[in-house]
Amino acid sequence: MTSADRAARVQPGTGLRCAVLGDPIAHSLSPVLHRAGYDALGLGFAYDAVQVPAGGLASFVGSLGEEWRGLSVTAPLKREALDFATLVTDRAELAGGANTLVRTEDGWSADNTDLPGAVAAIRERYDGPVASATILGAGATAASVGLALAELGAHTIRLLARDPSRARETAAALARHPGLEVDVVALDGAAMVGEVVVSTVPADAQSDQLLAAASQAAVVFEVVYDPWPTPLAAAAMERGQALVSGLDLLVHQAVLQFAMFTGHNGPLGAMRSAGLRALADR
Structure with a gap:
């Protein structure tokens, strides 16, 4: 299927258009959140989910008409979005990936709302100090949340990776934050440090040993939202x-995207409520 064919399968709305791109994409809650925001504010935007495989982002986005205003980007396309964009924000460059593309007069601008979204999600639940933290997993989400923790004051982050040799890119992204120390150790049997424990690993990777090791943290940040609750x-x-x-993170980053796409502040309450209803119906 060509990129033009994929674009044609997206149902048109009554006004401007946005979408979330990724592969797989059918599970995404982003359409639920953004559409709820449009309904709450009476906006005539359309928002859909479009399956775009790895390597296909530039072709797909290049085929879109002027009615397309913004794109949410998820795995495996975040690095492609960064490379494709005409303009890249500092935080997207720092994170090494973009989850947001916004049309501008000069092309497409790439940003990363996962980073400020994670800051907002943590502060909504916890107002204490963050001096150090542990992150389970070492993918793109780990990089964004790790940088958010650094913004909150963390000076040490431990990455617990199932395969430490595959964590180099994420560790390098975190190390670009001034003054942040990063160490990478194997997931099994490693000690956890800090006030915050973040899990970016699947539920079936959360052993009893990991659950016990996380018990001393003040905050647990579980980025998975389906299935819920995970063992952690x-x-x-x-x-x-x-x-x-994970829904907290998804909603907060979506609210920021919503403002970029529409020029209106995203209605946090309406978008969160829609997400909770959708999860309850699954």
Whole structure:
């Protein structure tokens, strides 16, 4: 299927158009969140999910008409979005990937709303100090959340990776933040440090040993939102730890995208409520 064919399959709306791109993409809650925002504010935007495989972003975006205003970008396209854009923000460059493309007069601008979205999500649930933290996993999301933790004051971050040799790119992205020290160790059996433990690994990788090791953290940040709760999230709730969910992150980063795409502040409450209803129906 050509990029033009994929564009034609997106149902047109009554006004300007936006979408989330990725592969796979059917599971994405982004259409639910953004459409709820449009409904709340009475905007005539359309927002859809479009499957775009790795290597296909430039061709697809290049085929879009002028009615397309903004694109949310998820795996495996975040690096491609960074390379494709005419303009790249400092935070997207720092994170090594973009989750947002916005049409400008000169082309497409790439940004990363995961980073400020993670800052907002953490601060919504926890107002204490962040001097150090542990992140389970070492992919693109780990890089964005790690940089958010550095913005909140963390000077040391430990990456626990199932394959430490594959964590170099994320560790390098974090190390670009001035004054941030990063160490990478194997996921199995490693000690956790800091006030915040972030999990970017699947639920089936969350062993009893990992759950026990996370028990001393003030905050558990579980970026997975489906299935919910994960073993780590359930343990955090039982222990009374502050819990930041993947939906918290998704909503906060979507609110920022919404403003970039439409010029209106995203209605956080309406978008979160829509996400919660959608998850309950799954």
